[in-house]
Amino acid sequence: xxxxxxxxxxxxxxxxxxxxxxxxxxxxxxxxxxxxxxxxxxxxxxxxxxxxxxxxxxxxxxxxxxxxxxxxxxxxxxxxxxxxxxxxxxxxxxxxxxxxxxxxxxxxxxxxxxxxxxxxxxxxxxxxxxxxxxxxxxxxxxxxxxxxxxxxxx
Ligand SMILES: NC(=O)c1ccc[n+]([C@@H]2O[C@H](COP(=O)([O-])OP(=O)(O)OC[C@H]3O[C@@H](n4cnc5c(N)ncnc54)[C@H](OP(=O)(O)O)[C@@H]3O)[C@@H](O)[C@H]2O)c1
Numbered sequence: 001x002x003x004x005x006x007x008x009x010x011x012x013x014x015x016x017x018x019x020x021x022x023x024x025x026x027x028x029x030x031x032x033x034x035x036x037x038x039x040x041x042x043x044x045x046x047x048x049x050x051x052x053x054x055x056x057x058x059x060x061x062x063x064x065x066x067x068x069x070x071x072x073x074x075x076x077x078x079x080x081x082x083x084x085x086x087x088x089x090x091x092x093x094x095x096x097x098x099x100x101x102x103x104x105x106x107x108x109x110x111x112x113x114x115x116x117x118x119x120x121x122x123x124x125x126x127x128x129x130x131x132x133x134x135x136x137x138x139x140x141x142x143x144x145x146x147x148x149x150x151x152x153x154x
Pocket of ligand 1: 020107109110
């Protein structure tokens with residue numbers, strides 16, 4: 001979705017992208033060694049490689065091989081899709097130095113997805129994403145935030 005917006009974003013004096021992610025997408029929780037290695041790659045990571053990981057995941061899912069191939073088995077699609085989005089965040093940050101592009105886990109929040117459980121209200125959880133949308137000119141990019149703090153490992 002970001003790709004078609006890039007030309008518009010580049011017209012802005014302060015373009016920002018905020019990808020709402022989750023701690024569940026942290027790469028170490030993916031557990032498939034090949035996927036971890038591919039998504040952890042720094043300069044060598046490309047959108048094509050991220051797609052390759054997703055296609056392999058989908059193939060193994062359809063063949064019922066998630067456990068056997070070392071993918072997460074609990075809310076697997078959610079975890080892998082967030083890990084892919086985190087990787088895309090880093091790719092975009094490297095490619096577009098004028099855009100602050102970051103991802104953020106808002107924290108465990110009372111919304112539909114959690115059946116209204118969790119300690120945070122949607123108002124609390126929105127503070128982090130809003131902070132990232134309003135980052136100053138020399139703000140961080142390509143980072144993973146948990147609420148308002150940068151986590152050093154994705
Ligand atoms: N709540 C948490 O504890 C928590 C923790 C970590 C990360 N997050 C992340 O925070 C983000 C917001 O989640 P939430 O907690 O606000 O969950 P939510 O209350 O379930 O809201 C999800 C929203 O996504 C929309 N949506 C779902 N599938 C869509 C699709 N295919 N196309 C367009 N819109 C779609 C839904 O639209 P409809 O209302 O029309 O269905 C809904 O507005 C998500 O990315 C979630 O992964 C949440």
